[in-house]
Amino acid sequence: MSFINGFVLAVPKENKQAFIDHAALINPIFMDFGLIRVVESWQSDVPKGKKNDFFTAVEAGEDEAVVFTFMEWPDKATRDNAMAKLQDLVKDDPRFDREKHPVPFDGSRMIMGGFEPVYTLQK
Template sequence: MTYVDGFVLLVPKKNMAAYTKMSRVAGKVWKEYGALDYRECVGDDLNVPFGRSFIKLAKPKPGEVVVFSYILYKSRAQRDKVNAKVMKDPRIAKSCDPKNMPFDVKRMSMGGFKTFVSF
């Protein structure tokens, strides 16, 4: 079964252009090294009447948007190989300056997930 790295983060609206630029570089690099899919999704319909909405979960400040992202791989082993190559790629270092990120990294949630149902 496939493997997914998932992310939820908060991006100030004023930084969305910079985040989008960074994401386009990242997506291209991940796909070049073998990721099956790379998606960046901005919250649109988050005030749901049931469960725990992403708004309640992520607690955005005024002026922030919720971003949900994922990267799809063939397996966890393939994910580990792809990520090792990605982290060494100079394009990632150039576009993802840890001192100048367009979002607060400390408020980002992330994790790896085993796929158990797929169509």
């Protein structure tokens, strides 16, 4: 059974290409550790809610877009093993050098979690 990591974050609209470049730099590292698939999605049709919505959840400003990401792992154990290995890699891998490759969003407002699929339908 696969395991899903889900993320919602706010990214300055002017950083769209920087966000795409960041994803293209970082996500292959996760693939090396067993990630099956990652989908990075830029806001296209995200309505404002009456009580709550994606914008308020990540405190997105008018100059920011909401991004939804999901990462599919073969199982939770593979994800856990990858995260343990990546903690050491972050210290030494130049792709994680924040001066050369700054993160194009405020990670403190990111919402994330791990999920076990309970129903899947696909063609």
